[in-house]
Each structure stands twice: as C-alpha cells, then as structure tokens.
Amino acid sequence: MIERESYHHKNLKNQLIDKGIELVSTEGLKSFSLRKVAAACGVSHAAPYSHFQNKDELLNAMQCHITAEFSKALEDTITAYGDSADVLAHLGKAYVVFFIDNPHYFSFLYTQSTVQIDLSFSDDVGHNYAPFETFKGLALALMEKAAYPKEKNKDAVIALWSFIHGIASLATMKNVRYDENWEEKISDFIGVFNCPFLSAI
C-alpha cells in the first residue's frame, strides 16, 4: 500500500528522471534499478511503465537531461570567455571540469548512451549532439581567425575533441591514480601541442 495525498502523482515522469539522475550521480549506474527509482518517488515498482516503455527509455531521458546540462556549461564558458584569445582552452577546461564534478556522468553518457553523436560535419546540425556542435562552432571560428588551412579544419576539430575527451575519460576513472590536479594541469597538456589557434589558458 503506497501512501500519497492523491492516487495520481502528476509529475511522476519528471521526478523519475530527476531522482534517477540523483541516484546515478551518487551511487553510479551499476546499482541503479527501476524499482529503486520508483521507490524513491514513492510509487509502486511498475509505475514507471506508464511513462517509459522500459528501463532503457528512462536512462535515455536521463542522458538527454545531463547532455543539456553539459551543453549549457560549455555555452556559459563561451559567454564568459568568448572574446578572450584562449576561449578554446577554457572550453576544454570546462569540458573536463563538468565530468570531474560528476564522475559518474562520463561513462553514463559515453558508454551507455543511445544519444547519437555525429562527427561527420553533416548539415543536420540542429539535431546533433549539442556539446559537439558548440565546440565545433567555436573551434572553426578560431581557425578562420588564425588563417588555419581550411582543408585541415575537420581533422583539427576531431583531434582536439578527442584530446579533451580523453583527458576527461582518464580524469574520471576511479582506478586511475594521478597525483596532480587534473583541472590545473589542463593548460599544461594543451601546451604540449603547438596549435596556432590554440592559446594556453
């Protein structure tokens, strides 16, 4: 017998997503279960099936929410440092910091996700993974300004994205030991590569 003011929960769908994200960020994906989220929302174990076809569909909704949050963090960085010469370095830092602040998000977004990421520079920009499009847009603008050879543009964007992505991956693995502070070291890592359009932080 579930106790609640009214039989109907009204905002259950959104609450499932919120509580679900909370559970993943605190306890990780491994111990995540539909029944736990349902219990955390005070409903029966099968209630989620009124709003999601199955577990994966809830996970997908959670991933979309986190992706939007991530995208906003990147955009805020551009807003703050857009005119600075080292925007791109700041953007990379923001990328890594977002996942360092929420270590469980990384593998959740990038190894469990069904959210599509199009690295092919196709025209359907509006529907693509927003964080990548944000990164791409800024990087291309800077390359233009630095008169970087146009035929190398696509490769440069993907190389940079991979680089930052790789740092975030290592920085959020709990079985990796690194005595330095990832966040403070990012500018040093970027400094290893002499890109004309890449300023140090």
Added chain:
Amino acid sequence: MIERESYHHKNLKNQLIDKGIELVSTEGLKSFSLRKVAAACGVSHAAPYSHFQNKDELLNAMQCHITAEFSKALEDTITAYGDSADVLAHLGKAYVVFFIDNPHYFSFLYTQSTVQIDLSFSDDVGHNYAPFETFKGLALALMEKAAYPKEKNKDAVIALWSFIHGIASLATMKNVRYDENWEEKISDFIGVFNCPFLSAI
C-alpha cells in the same frame, strides 16, 4: 543433470575466463552473466564459485587477460617499427586499432575495470598497467632523442596518451557516426599537433 566425460572439469577456471571474454566481445558486457558463462562451459550455475569469489573477480581476471593481449599488441608494434622515426605514431595507431577490432573491450577495460592505472610516474613500474608503461617508455626515449625539454616530459606523455585514448574511445562508441575510416585518419589527427618528437605516420 550436467553431462561431461568426468565429474571434474580440470581446466574450468581458464575456460571460464576464455568463454567469458568471448561472450563479452560478441554480445557485450550488458548481457553478460555468470550463469551464461557457466552454461557455455557445460557446468552448473554455481560452479564458478569454486574458482572465483564472485562475478567481479571473474570479470577482473578477464580484464587482466585482455590487458595482457593489448600490451602485447603495443610491444609488437615497437618491435616492428622501433627504429623508424614515426614509431610513436604507429603505436598510437596500434592502440586505436586494437579497440576498433574489439569494440566491446574499450568500455569493458576502461569503465568497468578494477585494474589500476598509475599515471603518476611513480617508481613501481613493474606492477603498473603495462600498456601505459610501454607507451611511456617509448615516448620518453623519443623526447630524449629530440632534446625535448625535460620538465615537460610528464605532461607530454599524459597529453599524448589522453589524445590517443580519446580517439579510441570515440572510435569504439556505437552511437558515434563518423563517415571516415578511423584507422586511416589517425595520422591526420596526429598531424594537427606539431610535436617535435611526433612524426606523422
């Protein structure tokens, strides 16, 4: 009733590891279960508990086996191209190719693993994640040869490792669309960064 020549299976432990790896590489980690591996080996569902304390311990053994295989792939590359000016580029290529050939291995090794990776350049080299030590050793030697500033050595190794690691990560995500051939593009990606010790492939 399980049918087998003899009651004792003898080599069950190793067979569990091998069949387990086979299952992970074909069907992925998500659908992997102890009971399936046991069945695949023709033993009862609790038989693995004679050789492993729990599921995680079997997974760990599987990860160690794959890591050794990965390490060998890297070492073979050094053996083959050790005297060439672009060894490091070849090594990066081998890194990525290993995981492209076995896409399930990447997240299995890097987001589920308990295998420790020490990026801190501590002295206990013998017990560290062998693939990283192999990479590190070669990179440091090349930097020495190229008279790369010593104080930047550690940062350069980690930056490069992150970069290659990031490419492998993106290349093995099934929800990433990329119309080019990752393997063939790696030299182009490396070319984006002008490192004195990094030759193009």
Added chain:
DNA sequence: AAATTAACTTGACGCTGTAAAGATTGTATG
C-alpha cells in the same frame, strides 16, 4: 583403506526487468 580436501551440483533466497490484469482518478461526452 580411510580420511581429508577440492570441485562440482542442487536448491533456495532476494533482487531485478517486465508483462498482464485490476483499481483509481481525471476528462470528455451525452
């Protein structure tokens, strides 16, 4: 030959995702 240990089976437990059927509520229609 007997005793001991290691390897494996069987059966059970609680937890999981999910399907089906029933109950309750909100809403639209006469």
Added chain:
DNA sequence: CATACAATCTTTACAGCGTCAAGTTAATTT
C-alpha cells in the same frame, strides 16, 4: 449530472540474475 473512456497507478506473477548453504563426487593425502 451521469456515463463512458482514457490515463495513471497498483498488484500479482514470472523468468533470469548473483549468491549462499548443503549435499555429492572425485582426487589427494595419510
């Protein structure tokens, strides 16, 4: 207002899962 209907939630049920405990068989030691 009353009735019908659709949406939301509960209950029950089932198979698969990891794991434990107890029992069985084979190999090893004494």
